[in-house]
Amino acid sequence: MRVTEHLARSDRPLISFEIIPPLRGGNLRTLLALIEDLVRWQPPFIDITSHSAQVIFEETASGFQRRVKRKRPGTLGVCALIQNKYDVDAVPHILCQGFTREETEDFLIELNYLGIDNVLAVRGDDSGYRKPLQFGRSANAFALDLVQQVAAMNRGRYLEEDLLDADPTDFCIGAGGYPEKHFEAPNLEADLRWAKAKVEAGAEYVVTQMFFDNRHYFQYVEAARRQGIEAPIIPGLKVLTSVKQLVSIPRTFHCEIPAELTREVEAGGPDHALDVGVEWAARQAEELLSRGVPGLHFYVMQSAESIRRVMNHLGTRFDLDAPLVARG
Numbered sequence: 667m668r669v670t671e672h673l674a675r676s677d678r679p680l681i682s683f684e685i686i687p688p689l690r691g692g693n694l695r696t697l698l699a700l701i702e703d704l705v706r707w708q709p710p711f712i713d714i715t716s717h718s719a720q721v722i723f724e725e726t727a728s729g730f731q732r733r734v735k736r737k738r739p740g741t742l743g744v745c746a747l748i749q750n751k752y753d754v755d756a757v758p759h760i761l762c763q764g765f766t767r768e769e770t771e772d773f774l775i776e777l778n779y780l781g782i783d784n785v786l787a788v789r790g791d792d793s794g795y796r797k798p799l800q801f802g803r804s805a806n807a808f809a810l811d812l813v814q815q816v817a818a819m820n821r822g823r824y825l826e827e828d829l830l831d832a833d834p835t836d837f838c839i840g841a842g843g844y845p846e847k848h849f850e851a852p853n854l855e856a857d858l859r860w861a862k863a864k865v866e867a868g869a870e871y872v873v874t875q876m877f878f879d880n881r882h883y884f885q886y887v888e889a890a891r892r893q894g895i896e897a898p899i900i901p902g903l904k905v906l907t908s909v910k911q912l913v914s915i916p917r918t919f920h921c922e923i924p925a926e927l928t929r930e931v932e933a934g935g936p937d938h939a940l941d942v943g944v945e946w947a948a949r950q951a952e953e954l955l956s957r958g959v960p961g962l963h964f965y966v967m968q969s970a971e972s973i974r975r976v977m978n979h980l981g982t983r984f985d986l987d988a989p990l991v992a993r994g
């Protein structure tokens with residue numbers, strides 16, 4: 667089912683999760699255990715991230731060698747597994763970065779054949795790798811281009827212009843949003859103009875980057891509505907689990923960690939960082955849910971322990987343990 671249908675039909679806010687495929691050479695056992703932990707919360711959908719190849723410089727006897735490696739393939743396989751083994755809608759992320767438009771079209775065809783109804787279209791993290799474009803190949807520069815490509819396929823327009831009467835796909839397209847603005851955007855207003863362009867091009871909902879101060883989310887939604895963006899904006903939440911993340915999260919995701927959270931984590935030390943992070947995320951989630959957000963999207967990545975504790979906290983208060991009843 668499409669994410670927007672889930673949102674329209676559910677009788678309560680939806681809890682969704684985001685996971686990453688294993689590292690190359692890894693196995694599925696750990697991921698399966700994680701998914702099994704997560705499905706007991708009846709997520710309507712689970713997102714699976716995508717990862718482009720990246721450039722790595724390795725020191726060898728003859729000097730530094732430039733290598734291109736794709737560390738985390740497997741998005742397609744994990745999607746098929748989630749959809750078929752657990753009967754949960756899989757939302758693969760599709761990227762501009764590292765893929766030609768032709769490869770993206772092939773990926774979308776595979777997803778369509780697998781009965782996957784949703785994609786989240788993002789530009790992709792900059793991995794330093796630029797795929798060389800051979801003759802006849804093209805690339806998407808921004809997520810907007812990617813949204814346009816999927817929307818065109820939804821109208822039966824594939825890349826080959828002479829492919830007439832092609833079967834239209836029916837992907838529900840999601841896009842990323844940045845409550846603290848995307849780090850490259852000069853200001854929030856400019857960033858929201860592009861977000862609006864993505865919605866006008868066919869994105870039907872937005873999932874936000876993580877934030878640790880709900881005011882950023884509320885202000886973002888207000889500003890988005892003022893710009894005329896009407897699509898549902900699902901808040902993305904991450905549970906802080908270690909002292910190290912006080913530095914790594916702002917560096918990687920360009921979001922602020924509030925002073926109060928920093929003080930609490932530092933005061934508790936490494937052994938209590940998880941407890942503090944769980945408490946904080948549970949308070950954030952409670953406030954968001956009580957103010958009527960369409961859902962909560964948890965960045966789980968590799969361990970469900972922190973999410974399990976947040977969900978235990980929220981379960982009874984928001985009736986999230988009860989069987990999910992679809993309306994209509």
Ligand SMILES: Cc1cc2nc3c(=O)[nH]c(=O)nc-3n(C[C@H](O)[C@H](O)[C@H](O)COP(=O)(O)OP(=O)(O)OC[C@H]3O[C@@H](n4cnc5c(N)ncnc54)[C@H](O)[C@@H]3O)c2cc1C
Nearest residue numbers: 715716759788789790791808809842848850851857860875
């Ligand atoms: C929910 C979510 C999931 C994610 N999943 C992944 C993942 O699986 N894999 C991964 O590698 N990364 C992922 N990311 C990270 C994302 O790829 C990066 O944040 C990336 O830098 C921006 O992606 P975007 O889709 O927002 O880009 P865009 O919408 O392309 O925006 C990028 C920047 O360019 C500006 N801009 C947008 N369109 C235009 C235009 N047409 N012309 C000029 N400027 C423009 C925007 O204001 C912004 O500053 C995810 C992010 C989010 C929020």
